[in-house]
Amino acid sequence: MQHVFVTGASGFLVDRLLADGITVTGWDNLSTGQIRFLDGALQHPKFKLVRGDNLDLPALTAAMKGVDFVFHLAANADIKDGWQHPRKDLEQNTIATFNVLEAMRANGVKRIGFSSTGSVYGEALVTPERPTPETDTFPIQTSLYGASKSAGEGLLAAYAEGNQIDEAYIFRFVSILGERYTHGHVFDFYKQLVEHPDRLRVLGDGSQRKSYLYVQDCVEALLHVTRNHTARDAKHHTQIYNLGTPEYVQVKDSIAAICEALNLSPKLEFTGGDRGWIGDNPFIYLDTKRIQSTGWKPKLTIRQGIIKTLRWLEANRWVYEARR
Numbered sequence: 001m002q003h004v005f006v007t008g009a010s011g012f013l014v015d016r017l018l019a020d021g022i023t024v025t026g027w028d029n030l031s032t033g034q035i036r037f038l039d040g041a042l043q044h045p046k047f048k049l050v051r052g053d054n055l056d057l058p059a060l061t062a063a064m065k066g067v068d069f070v071f072h073l074a075a076n077a078d079i080k081d082g083w084q085h086p087r088k089d090l091e092q093n094t095i096a097t098f099n100v101l102e103a104m105r106a107n108g109v110k111r112i113g114f115s116s117t118g119s120v121y122g123e124a125l126v127t128p129e130r131p132t133p134e135t136d137t138f139p140i141q142t143s144l145y146g147a148s149k150s151a152g153e154g155l156l157a158a159y160a161e162g163n164q165i166d167e168a169y170i171f172r173f174v175s176i177l178g179e180r181y182t183h184g185h186v187f188d189f190y191k192q193l194v195e196h197p198d199r200l201r202v203l204g205d206g207s208q209r210k211s212y213l214y215v216q217d218c219v220e221a222l223l224h225v226t227r228n229h230t231a232r233d234a235k236h237h238t239q240i241y242n243l244g245t246p247e248y249v250q251v252k253d254s255i256a257a258i259c260e261a262l263n264l265s266p267k268l269e270f271t272g273g274d275r276g277w278i279g280d281n282p283f284i285y286l287d288t289k290r291i292q293s294t295g296w297k298p299k300l301t302i303r304q305g306i307i308k309t310l311r312w313l314e315a316n317r318w319v320y321e322a323r324r
């Protein structure tokens with residue numbers, strides 16, 4: 001890995017690659033990405049930011065010239081509002097992924113890491129009490145987001161099978177926590193508690209069980225396996241890894257940790273039902289034995305990740321204004 005192209009470049013992966021001495025071209029339309037997160041990278045001589053959109057294939061192809069690895073992270077990562085704009089997931093997560101693969105093909109780039117999601121498992125119906133392994137059958141898709149990412153995964157595998165790429169890494173993340181956090185349940189809860197510390201509206205009945213991963217553990221995992229070329233020798237040149245912690249928490253537990261850390265006792269107002277929105281999976285718990293067998297393991301527990309996120313949000317309230 002000498003020159004890496006990162007779509008969705010306003011995160012820690014760019015910083016980490018630069019710290020490792022790698023040349024990075026960042027590609028981002030800054031639709032949700034915050035330019036402030038790139039303050040450090042933009043000072044670095046080995047970094048170049050190209051502002052562009054994944055739906056613009058000619059520009060994407062031109063920007064990718066000379067790279068030897070692509071991390072494709074850019075997406076519409078907002079699962080909850082899928083039905084407000086049904087075309088968005090298809091365009092941003094499936095067609096955009098097709099464009100990235102076509103730009104790679106035009107430039108002869110043979111290796112890619114793709115941020116997929118645990119949402120592709122829909123609701124794991126087979127034996128729901130155990131963590132979901134990568135080999136699970138896909139039940140019915142429950143969200144446009146999961147369906148569009150699943151299609152993106154299919155494209156990567158087909159390009160690998162068709163000898164258009166040599167190494168395809170598919171990472172199915174649980175929800176990510178940590179610094180530079182701009183969306184998700186800790187964001188929503190903290191924002192509410194800043195505005196009205198005495199009450200908290202919670203989607204669903206709070207019994208949903210979810211797993212989370214600290215962002216730096218996630219970045220470490222992406223680099224750990226892609227550097228070891230595990231997909232090169234894999235059947236069909238495609239390797240799929242669940243990324244998460246070997247634990248989960250109930251939404252209610254997460255609220256308790258947040259309120260304790262903020263020293264608040266708000267009245268909880270549950271919207272009711274066993275899930276937060278249409279397509280919400282009430283139990284996300286991924287089996288991470290496969291990635292752990294490569295030697296990676298997360299450094300932070302979910303609770304530690306929640307507290308780190310909260311402290312970062314407290315120190316960076318500008319993020320609320322930026323996300324309005």
Ligand SMILES: NC(=O)c1ccc[n+]([C@@H]2O[C@H](COP(=O)([O-])OP(=O)(O)OC[C@H]3O[C@@H](n4cnc5c(N)ncnc54)[C@H](O)[C@@H]3O)[C@@H](O)[C@H]2O)c1
Pocket residue numbers: 007008009010011027028029030031032033034052053054055072073074075076077092096115116117118172173174175176177182184
């Ligand atoms: N955050 C999570 O909890 C989580 C969980 C599972 C999977 N993922 C996946 O991880 C990746 C990153 O998620 P995130 O939470 O950091 O999302 P995000 O919205 O914070 O970041 C996405 C980045 O991509 C850029 N972008 C979006 N559309 C683009 C386009 N058409 N062209 C160019 N750039 C574009 C945005 O400006 C932003 O910088 C996504 O692929 C997401 O699906 C995230």
